[in-house]
Amino acid sequence: MLQIDNLRKTFDGSRSERRSRVLAVDDLSLTAEEGQMFTLLGPSGCGKTTTLRCIAGLEHPDRGDITVGDRTLFSDERGIRLAANERGLGMVFQSYAIWPHMNVFKNAALPLEVLPRSRRLSKKEITARVERVLSVVQLDKLMDRPATNLSGGQQQRLALARALVMEPPLLLLDEPLSNLDAKLREEMRFELKRLQRELNITAVYVTHDQVEALAMSNKIAVMREGRIEQVGRPREIYERPSSRFVADFIGTSNFIDGTVESHETGDLYLVDTPHGKIRATSAADLPAGEKVAVSIRPEYVEVEKGAVPASDAVGRWSGVVETRAFLGESVDHVIRVGELEMRARCHPSLSFPPDTEVTITLQEKMCSLIPTDE
Numbered sequence: 001m002l003q004i005d006n007l008r009k010t011f012d013g014s015r016s017e018r019r020s021r022v023l024a025v026d027d028l029s030l031t032a033e034e035g036q037m038f039t040l041l042g043p044s045g046c047g048k049t050t051t052l053r054c055i056a057g058l059e060h061p062d063r064g065d066i067t068v069g070d071r072t073l074f075s076d077e078r079g080i081r082l083a084a085n086e087r088g089l090g091m092v093f094q095s096y097a098i099w100p101h102m103n104v105f106k107n108a109a110l111p112l113e114v115l116p117r118s119r120r121l122s123k124k125e126i127t128a129r130v131e132r133v134l135s136v137v138q139l140d141k142l143m144d145r146p147a148t149n150l151s152g153g154q155q156q157r158l159a160l161a162r163a164l165v166m167e168p169p170l171l172l173l174d175e176p177l178s179n180l181d182a183k184l185r186e187e188m189r190f191e192l193k194r195l196q197r198e199l200n201i202t203a204v205y206v207t208h209d210q211v212e213a214l215a216m217s218n219k220i221a222v223m224r225e226g227r228i229e230q231v232g233r234p235r236e237i238y239e240r241p242s243s244r245f246v247a248d249f250i251g252t253s254n255f256i257d258g259t260v261e262s263h264e265t266g267d268l269y270l271v272d273t274p275h276g277k278i279r280a281t282s283a284a285d286l287p288a289g290e291k292v293a294v295s296i297r298p299e300y301v302e303v304e305k306g307a308v309p310a311s312d313a314v315g316r317w318s319g320v321v322e323t324r325a326f327l328g329e330s331v332d333h334v335i336r337v338g339e340l341e342m343r344a345r346c347h348p349s350l351s352f353p354p355d356t357e358v359t360i361t362l363q364e365k366m367c368s369l370i371p372t373d374e
């Protein structure tokens with residue numbers, strides 16, 4: 001549906017930096033399938049907005065190709081560059097501007113009313129479309145209300161309605177929820193996801209919030225310094241981060257340095273670490289002796305009372321509880337294993353006071369290998 005190949009965008013560096021160019025998007029390629037919510041996730045300044053603006057036609061890329069369906073929107077090689085208003089894409093930005101002197105209906109209708117004469121719809125058609133889209137975002141009861149008398153969440157839905165009324169093949173969303181307060185943001189997450197699924201919209205969603213990305217996306221591309229570091233389904237990104245950057249950025253993780261001892265069956269490896277042996281998975285082909293880090297999330301570190309019996313298995317280590325913190329839905333423990341501090345997130349029914357001797361079990365399927373050369 002959306003295909004981007006080798007997109008590159010640089011900006012003039014500021015005078016004080018005395019740098020020639022800022023590399024905002026660096027050889028980025030991606031494919032979003034029809035009906036997908038495809039999310040660009042990454043820290044501030046990694047190039048998310050610039051990528052979105054290139055798709056929208058608001059920035060002129062240095063090179064690359066951008067195609068939506070069978071229409072090429074931009075290609076430096078083929079000399080194609082459609083203007084933003086010829087691309088027909090829907091856009092919702094963080095600072096969604098609604099028109100204060102118009103009511104809800106007028107706000108949603110405006111994009112249709114300003115179409116060139118050749119493409120303009122009849123008044124009846126406009127009314128039908130606007131009513132339909134307002135009912136989708138559940139603002140149909142408020143059609144006559146001045147737009148300024150809407151709550152933050154309602155204004156956000158109006159901005160969405162205005163983007164949807166054009167029935168765009170692709171919707172571009174740049175941190176559309178970041179101006180809302182925490183509770184509303186969470187509600188809108190579900191609402192936006194529901195709308196996107198119900199209307200089978202293909203969307204590119206930009207956010208720096210990993211929880212939002214995990215909750216809303218079919219696919220996530222984690223970006224770093226203008227490049228895509230990893231693409232995958234939310235669960236893949238979370239459970240199988242391919243680099244330390246991704247593992248760190250998407251929540252907390254334990255990292256255990258070690259060396260590959262042998263490749264067992266499938267994607268399973270036996271890894272030797274200073275704290276004992278452990279099994280972990282990797283899709284990559286790693287030779288024995290390769291230095292790696294094993295990454296495991298705190299919620300997959302199982303904790304039981306008492307030290308490991310002498311004859312025990314791989315992936316089970318003795319440790320001592322250092323601290324714990326009650327977090328309501330869970331109890332976080334810091335457990336010392338030799339030189340290593342492991343974080344374990346337990347169900348609130350399991351809580352071990354400091355100095356308790358415990359056994360931790362690292363589930364092999366939840367341990368992923370990541371390269372250490374970065």
Ligand SMILES: Nc1ncnc2c1ncn2[C@@H]1O[C@H](COP(=O)(O)OP(=O)(O)O)[C@@H](O)[C@H]1O
Pocket residue numbers: 011012022023024042043044045046047048049050051
């Ligand atoms: N108009 C601009 N002029 C100069 N530099 C820019 C401009 N827009 C973005 N940049 C730079 O490009 C990089 C990526 O920015 P941006 O795409 O806005 O990141 P994000 O949306 O991920 O926070 C940053 O280093 C930013 O300072």
Ligand SMILES: [Mg+2]
Pocket residue numbers: 048049050
């Ligand atoms: Mg941005």
